Amino acid sequence: MIMMSNRDEPDRSNPEDRLADFEKRLSARLESRNAEDRKYDRPRQGWAIGLRYGTEFMVGVLVGAAIGYLIDRVFDTLPFGLLIGTFLGFGAGTMNVVRAAKELSERALRDN
Amino acid sequence: MADTNPIKQFEIHEVAPLEIAGLNLAFTNSAFFMLLATVSVTLLMALATNKRALVPGRGQSIAEILYGFVADMVRSSAGNEGLRFFPFVFTLFIFILAGNMFGMFPYLPLPIPGVDNHGFTITSHIIVTLTLSMMVMAIVVGFGVYKNGFKFLKLFVPAGVPPILYIIVTPIEVISFLSRPISLSVRLFANMLAGHILLKVFAGFIVMLGAAGAAWGIVGILPFAMVIGLTALEFLVAFLQAYVFAILTCIYLNDALHPAH
Numbered sequence: 001m002i003m004m005s006n007r008d009e010p011d012r013s014n015p016e017d018r019l020a021d022f023e024k025r026l027s028a029r030l031e032s033r034n035a036e037d038r039k040y041d042r043p044r045q046g047w048a049i050g051l052r053y054g055t056e057f058m059v060g061v062l063v064g065a066a067i068g069y070l071i072d073r074v075f076d077t078l079p080f081g082l083l084i085g086t087f088l089g090f091g092a093g094t095m096n097v098v099r100a101a102k103e104l105s106e107r108a109l110r111d112n
Numbered sequence: 113m114a115d116t117n118p119i120k121q122f123e124i125h126e127v128a129p130l131e132i133a134g135l136n137l138a139f140t141n142s143a144f145f146m147l148l149a150t151v152s153v154t155l156l157m158a159l160a161t162n163k164r165a166l167v168p169g170r171g172q173s174i175a176e177i178l179y180g181f182v183a184d185m186v187r188s189s190a191g192n193e194g195l196r197f198f199p200f201v202f203t204l205f206i207f208i209l210a211g212n213m214f215g216m217f218p219y220l221p222l223p224i225p226g227v228d229n230h231g232f233t234i235t236s237h238i239i240v241t242l243t244l245s246m247m248v249m250a251i252v253v254g255f256g257v258y259k260n261g262f263k264f265l266k267l268f269v270p271a272g273v274p275p276i277l278y279i280i281v282t283p284i285e286v287i288s289f290l291s292r293p294i295s296l297s298v299r300l301f302a303n304m305l306a307g308h309i310l311l312k313v314f315a316g317f318i319v320m321l322g323a324a325g326a327a328w329g330i331v332g333i334l335p336f337a338m339v340i341g342l343t344a345l346e347f348l349v350a351f352l353q354a355y356v357f358a359i360l361t362c363i364y365l366n367d368a369l370h371p372a373h
Contacts, residue, residue: 055298067287088283095284
């Protein structure tokens with residue numbers, strides 16, 4: 001006990017020093033822990049994002065084609081409605097993907 | 113040999129038959145799992161919040177973390193105005209999460225004797241996920257028209273486009289809008305379906321290798337390791353898909369609040 005007080009270390013008996021010391025150690029630990037977490041988060045999210053882009057695009061094309069086909073059935077104009085619908089569906093699918101990418105990059109910017 | 117059919121888990125069984133006006137309204141195992149999800153979440157929330165302590169206990173912490181998590185999600189994608197939809201988004205999120213998590217039980221016996229017992233994931237049926245996403249779209253369209261009137265249609269006429277291009281842009285916007293409920297429901301359904309089939313296929317390999325006799329049983333360690341890994345992945349997917357469903361709901365609700373952006 002007497003030997004300890006001779007050193008340059010923070011005084012353990014002073015509550016405020018102990019708290020500050022604890023804060024310092026805790027924040028250092030948290031920092032390294034968060035860095036570790038981020039490392040593991042990236043690939044998993046990438047997998048989910050890839051799936052999301054895939055469905056967004058596929059669904060756009062499918063819905064476009066379905067609407068075109070329905071118009072064909074009503075007006076008896078097969079195959080022109082289907083063709084135009086699929087064409088527009090590609091556009092809608094691409095727009096879905098662009099929107100998803102924009103929104104995800106905005107969120108990534110906000111998080112970092 | 114044991115049944116290794118990987119899609120048996122998706123079968124619907126009648127638990128209590130009920131027929132009204134020629135419609136089969138039987139209480140099925142699917143309905144049972146929905147009820148289980150709803151009741152358990154309600155109980156958890158009621159138990160967690162009935163003390164209302166200033167310093168939260170374990171249960172109350174769970175409830176508060178869930179509340180904070182969903183509230184942050186709503187606020188960050190639909191703004192403070194979007195908080196009026198908080199109860200809806202919270203219910204959706206927690207219902208899907210509970211349904212996904214109860215689906216992770218490989219064997220969960222129903223308390224009724226004589227019924228074929230197997231685990232069941234409600235979100236692995238597209239009729240369930242499509243109903244949920246149609247509910248979201250009904251609220252987006254209903255509230256959007258109620259609040260903005262005809263201005264809601266601005267959603268299909270984006271600003272800053274040369275007038276001639278509206279011939280192409282408007283149909284594309286309409287198709288894009290109509291594709292939302294489908295992408296929302298298909299993503300959740302496909303993730304749960306594919307994940308659970310994969311899990312059961314690899315689990316089936318263990319049984320088959322074990323039944324093949326002799327040294328083949330040792331090879332069964334390989335699919336067993338795979339099943340352990342896949343189970344962990346499925347827990348992640350169960351949470352992630354509930355989260356994705358809820359956050360996309362918030363983004364779509366934001367369109368209802370501010371159609372011209």
